[in-house]
């Protein structure tokens with residue numbers, strides 16, 4: 001059965017800047033150890049990106065300001081053989097009360113889950129740095145792992161891979 005790593009972007013795959021918006025190439029920084037970790041994990045998991053990008057497409061965060069560093073990030077991962085099967089991105093603000101913002105399961109994510117009935121969700125993980133990521137894990141029915149200074153990518157990769165031995 002297929003296992004998934006649902007992955008938050010900012011604060012998980014890439015460093016979250018102090019203003020919480022990665023809108024230029026010079027604000028793009030991969031999280032320490034993430035490439036090595038995902039290279040180890042890709043043999044066992046499919047990767048799905050789930051990210052809230054507040055106000056994407058509005059004057060405060062125009063689409064090109066998002067896509068230039070985002071595409072570069074994807075290129076850096078792809079160069080190491082790491083690809084995302086699906087990207088679910090909510091472009092709304094918290095006050096928009098949309099249906100696609102974490103911790104909600106967006107229609108796009110719901111469609112992905114429905115179209116892949118062979119997913120082994122109880123042995124899949126949502127990795128992120130916020131409470132909303134852990135709530136999304138509960139909503140999906142997978143395990144949540146909080147990444148942070150006390151739980152780095154090398155810890156997480158070892159923890160997950162340990163379950164295979």
Ligand SMILES: [Zn+2]
Pocket residue numbers: 090091092098099100101
């Ligand atoms: Zn949304």
